[in-house]
Amino acid sequence: MAVCHEAPPNRQRSFIVVAYAATSPRAFGPVSMPDRCVEEMGGVVLATPCHIVVSHWRGRSTGPCFPICVAKCVTHNRAFTLYPPSHIPYGRVGVAPVALDGETLVHVRDDAPPESEAGVRPPSTGTAAGTESPPLSWETTFLAAACDAAEDKPWSRDDGPLWWQTQRRRIVRGAKLFGIDAGLSDAARDIHAGELEMAALALRDDARDWSRASGYQSRGAVVIHAMGGLPRGRCVLDRVLVAGALTGLWGRPYRWEPRRGQLRDLLAERQRPP
């Protein structure tokens, strides 16, 4: 497993994602509180509701750049953070192209150069020819590193949030997320493609291109091509969270569904046989 200071394997842990909404002009909070917690070690959703209250608000100097809610389960005397969609423990930026309310974000930039100028193969949009929809807004996530790389925009050589070493690490994390790095066999990659609802053969091609790519620009281009094949839809967040958990990038994700009143174990749902 690749070691990265942004998600050290020995610090991975389960986490709960909750949709956030504005509570005042400059503050955000969960749209509702989950009705139960998860078992601290086993990550098991408890069968009966707990008494959950707001414990405090934790400031963040990185994304999301507003205080996020730390909940407390009075029943089991434990505290846990409620992460807004796209954000993960120890994460500095979002991991999925979704808004705070969980809605999918699509690409709105109109100043991007044509892909051919950046040396990128045209990405699959996950739609039939002639019915292309705007691509997902990955530039709002850690994969902005790959977007910039593909356009030959190296990050700064000086230490900082956009440091070139960070850019390279995030490109590698992107390859890992989509299962195109060397860590997976073709068979395992096909299963991973199924988790992401992506075309298995396309990911095999991307994996082959990744193995041949040298330099940050070509590697960024391969990652961009892979992420272009992720279908849009309300489940984008769930698919990305599951893919990252399965490839060891972050811990086990749970998502609170206010309308269903259900704390969902995303990994268990995906691994359940049909």
Ligand SMILES: [Zn+2]
């Ligand atoms: Zn509890």
